[in-house]
Amino acid sequence: MPRRSSRQKPPPVGALSAAVALQARRGHSQAELRRKLGRRGYDEADVDSALAQLVEKGLQNDGAFAEGHVRRRSRLLGPLALSAELSARGVDRDVADGAMARFTVDRQLAAARQLAERLCGNTRYASYRELLHAVGAKLMRRGFSMPVARAACEALWAGTSDSPEAQAPPPVV
Numbered sequence: 193m194p195r196r197s198s199r200q201k202p203p204p205v206g207a208l209s210a211a212v213a214l215q216a217r218r219g220h221s222q223a224e225l226r227r228k229l230g231r232r233g234y235d236e237a238d239v240d241s242a243l244a245q246l247v248e249k250g251l252q253n254d255g256a257f258a259e260g261h262v263r264r265r266s267r268l269l270g271p272l273a274l275s276a277e278l279s280a281r282g283v284d285r286d287v288a289d290g291a292m293a294r295f296t297v298d299r300q301l302a303a304a305r306q307l308a309e310r311l312c313g314n315t316r317y318a319s320y321r322e323l324l325h326a327v328g329a330k331l332m333r334r335g336f337s338m339p340v341a342r343a344a345c346e347a348l349w350a351g352t353s354d355s356p357e358a359q360a361p362p363p364v365v
Contacts, residue, residue, distance in 0.1 A: 206238070206242070207229055207234040207235075207238040207239050207241070207242035208241070208242040208245055208246070210229060210232060210234070210242075211225050211229060211239075211242045211243065211246055211252075212246070212251065214228060214229075215246065215251055215252060219256070219257045219260055219261075220252070220257065220281075221254050221257050221258075221278075221281045221282045221283050222243055222247075222252060222254055222282065223281065223282020223283070224281055224282055225239075225242075225243060225246075225252065226239055226243065226282075227282070229242065254283050254284065254287050255287050255290060255291065257281075257283065258278055258283050258287050258288055258290070258291035259290075259291045259294065261274070261277065261278060261281070261291070262274055262278075262291045262292060262294065262295055265277065266295055266299065266303055267303055267306065267307070268307065268334065269334050269335045270300060270303075270304065270331070270332075270334055270335030270336030270337065270340065271292055271295055271300060271335060271336075271337075272335035272336070272337070273334055273335025274292065274295070274335060275288055275292060275335075276335070278291070278292075297340070300336065300337075300340050301340055301343055301344065304331055304336050304340050304341060304343070304344035305344045305347050305348065307331065307334070307344070308327050308331060308341075308344040308345060308347075308348045309348060311327050311330050311331070312327050312348060317349075320345070320346075320349045323345050323348065323349055324341075324342065324345045327341075327344075327345055327348065328341040328342060328344075328345045329341075331344060331345075
């Protein structure tokens with residue numbers, strides 16, 4: 193007798209119970225819940241009903257999910273990477289933009305400076321250009337814009353270098 197795939201097995205609990213269990217582990221966007229419940233074999237109508245009940249009871253809110261995600265991940269990632277993550281999790285663009293609005297340029301600069309210090313570690317760079325090339329590139333790969341990455345590198349160079357060049361503003365590269 194052929195083996196039944198996991199998709200063909202009837203789910204042991206209702207879609208609402210499964211959705212609540214997923215939300216209890218960590219917050220999910222509606223799209224994530226829809227995808228995970230679909231993979232577990234729930235009918236689309238059951239999934240729609242479960243998601244509507246979660247929203248009605250206040251257990252799922254894409255806006256709150258997006259804000260929490262930005263708050264948690266903004267220490268490690270810049271706005272470009274955060275927007276991409278929210279998009280990958282199925283958060284609507286307008287909702288993501290609303291959550292990103294709180295990640296102001298000042299907060300981006302503070303996060304980039306702290307991250308630059310961690311990325312730099314105990315490494316001493318011979319020149320600002322070398323620092324910008326190494327640390328600035330890492331910041332940009334993590335989703336920070338070039339002006340923010342440059343400002344973080346300038347602050348790091350001015351605060352950690354013992355050279356007389358540190359007293360003067362770094363050269364424009």
